[in-house]
Amino acid sequence: MATDYDAPRKSEDDSESIEALKERVPNNQSGAGDVEDSDNPAAFELPGADLSDVEDVIVVLPAQDDEFTCMSCFLVKHRSQLDHDGPDGLICKECAA
Template structure:
């Protein structure tokens, strides 16, 4: 059965809601929130968006394409030769870009 959540609610439709005091008494006591915090967690370990990373150096090992791979001229991803859809004037195009 579909429910229209935008329709106004009637008191008759609500099922057995108890008062706030009754719900608190059923709770049975105070509950405390547990937070998992490690001693090594500090604010320095958090990178904020837009942070200045000019002093950082990125080291990446570049591996040239193999004999059975090509770089798509549209999405620039390295694909296996079985993914070639067509060869255009700018290079090879993969099946994903052609679909």
């Protein structure tokens, strides 16, 4: 049986007005501005917050033997992404394209 997907699909159940639908949906907006996200309570920081006591620990690894730094985009990439060794240095396939 072929189905005409462009034909209107209105039935008797769809005749409900928007006002009737709005009445059935509970208002979840009331008081929601004061509730913190329980999964991530510190997700929002105020502009100008004092972060002088926060210490980030970042471990930076040097480029490995099978990696190179592209002299065009300055990203560290795997040797399989090496396109050529130009006069300006090593260039990746994305920058050479």
